[in-house]
Amino acid sequence: MEESLGSGDNQPNEYIYRLYERWAKGSFGLLLTGNVQVDERYPGLMTDIMIPSKDKIDIEKWKRYADVCQSHGIPTIVQINHAGRQSPLGKRPYKQPTIAPSPIPMSIGDNILARTLQRFVIGTPEEMTRAQIDEAVEKFADAAEIMVKAGFAGVEIHASHGYLVSSFLSPKTNKRRDEYGATPKDRMNFLFNIVDAIKAVVPQRFAVGVKLNSADFSAGGLTEEEAHDQIRWINEHGGIDFIEISGGTYEAPAMAGTEYQPRSERTRTREAYFIDFAVKVRNTTTIPLIVTGGFRTREGMNDAIRSNACDFIGISRPTCIQFNLPAILLDQSISHKDAQALQYDIRGVQIFNILPFTGVGSGIATLWHNWQMHRVAIENREPDPTLTVHGKILTILLKILKKSIPSIILLFGILFISVLIKQFFSKTAEKMTGL
Ligand SMILES: Cc1cc2nc3c(=O)[nH]c(=O)nc-3n(C[C@H](O)[C@H](O)[C@H](O)COP(=O)(O)O)c2cc1C
Structure with a gap:
């Protein structure tokens, strides 16, 4: 999960090490890191962990990251990503647009406020040139090469949730007429180029996986039928060691398990969001499948x-509260009834649903999980499932206010002195004119 702990130089740091040390002890079969950005100009968040160019990298920081994750014998895969049209402003110059297969802006709502915010914070992407496509492919390959040097067990290409690779795979965001988009199969070529470029620079034992959408859950987006074809083509192409199945984009965040999936009776019993899709594609591919989203018991x-x-079973959010959840699930002395993730309600999140932006509720819920990670990583405390959204926001505001006290005193001081000086000069002027 995106940790949002990469302030400063956006490199792995003490907070990241402390956080992953907890997961490293959690009896997981495999650890998948939060998305690491392959291009510093186009991150998902300004606070993401990012990979600088090969000549600027401090490999020791990445080696320590790999060591911490794998210190208890759990192989760790780094998720590598390029946020594409979903990248907010911050790391690139204001006038420089983000990049995507086609110039189709992301939508965060259909009202004036949402459109204005979208325009200034994300903007309309520029259609990628061949040179930009090649550059992005190279950045994914460089990232994989660095992860080999660091000692990780593999990489996962993030090709879901609406980010760059996912936007090439979707008919809604890829309107190209060239070999990267003219036909549904052509839309796979960007991903295939990345896979081939990575395979050319990593050893055989290094795993290369891909996270895919089972559907985009939005009008005109990737359908289940097309996603099924994509899995068949990936199987034929080769070079992929595992597929993780998810769904949705930040315009329709189905990965957060909201109203986007019409869950069948069968899915309800099985609890996971995308399991029906996994069942459908199971015989289409021999590649091992991970399903992530909704597993709790x-x-x-x-x-x-x-x-x-x-x-494989992918578990995300519950592990921000229970870092050792797999140990509980695997402990046979715990009954089936009790062998499940702790249930929690994120109190205060509903208030934010009145804001006129798409997916604001799931965005705040994501932030709440980040706060839990930060309690562990920054404050060296235990997670707190009773934490309320409004309580945390109030604490943040008070902290900002407290930090600003010296500036406020200084400001009032300057104002006071200015008034005194003004008074002094006007009195002197009065005296002089009175003379
Ligand atoms: C705080 C947070 C950060 C996330 N970061 C990522 C990420 O970096 N990459 C990714 O593929 N999914 C990310 N997700 C989505 C999760 O991996 C997962 O798909 C989703 O939470 C559903 O799984 P769950 O029900 O087990 O939580 C994130 C989710 C949360 C709450």
Whole structure:
């Protein structure tokens, strides 16, 4: 999960090490890091961990990251990403647009406020030239090469949730007429170029996976049928060691399990959001499948594995509260009924649904999970599932106010002195004119 801990130089730091040390002890079978940006100009968040150019990298920081994650024997895969049309302003000059297969802006709502915010914070992407496509491919390959040197077990190409690779795969955001978009299969070529470029620079034992959308869950976006074809083409192309199945984009955040998925009876029993899709594509590919989203109970997970719907269970949000959740799930002395993730309600999140922006509720819920990670990583405290959104925001505001006290005193001081000086001069002028 995106940790949002990369302030300053956006490199792995003490906070990241402390956070991943906790997960490293959690009895997971595999750790997948939060998305790491391959191009510093186009991150998902300004506080993401990012990969600088090969000549600027301090490899020791990345080696320590890999060591911490794998110190208890858990192989760790780094998710590599380019945020594309979903990249907000901050790391690139104001006038420089973001990049995407086609110049189709992201939508965060259909009202004037949302459109204005969208225009100034994200903007309309520029259609990528061939040179920009090649440059992005190279950046993914460079990232993989660095992760080999650091000692990680593999990389996962983030090709879901509406980011750059995902936007090439979707008919809604890829309107190109060249070999990167003229046909549904052509839309795969950007991903295939990345896979081939990575494979050319990593050793055989280094895993290369991909996270894919089962659908975009938005009008004109990737459908389940097309996503199914994409899995078949990936299988034919080769070079991919695992596929993680997810869904949605930041315009329709189905990965957060909101109203976007019409869940069938079967899915409800099985609890995971995208398991029906996994069942459908299971015989289309021999590549191992991970399904992420919604898994909470040992029974639900057992059911998915026993029924051969997938090979791996992905768990995200609950692990911000219970860093050792797998240990609990695997402990056979704990009954089936109790072998599940702690249930929690994020109190205060509903208030934000009145804001006129798409997915604001799931955005705040994501932030809440980041706060839990920050409690552990920055404050060296335990997570707190009772934390309320309004309470945390108030604390942040008070902190800002407290930090600003010297500036406020200085400001009032300057104002006071200016008034005194003005008074002094006007009195002197009065006296002089009175003379
Ligand atoms: C704080 C936070 C950060 C996330 N960061 C990422 C990320 O970097 N890459 C990614 O593919 N998904 C990311 N996700 C989505 C999760 O990986 C996952 O798909 C989603 O939370 C559903 O799984 P869950 O029900 O097990 O939480 C993030 C989710 C949260 C809450």
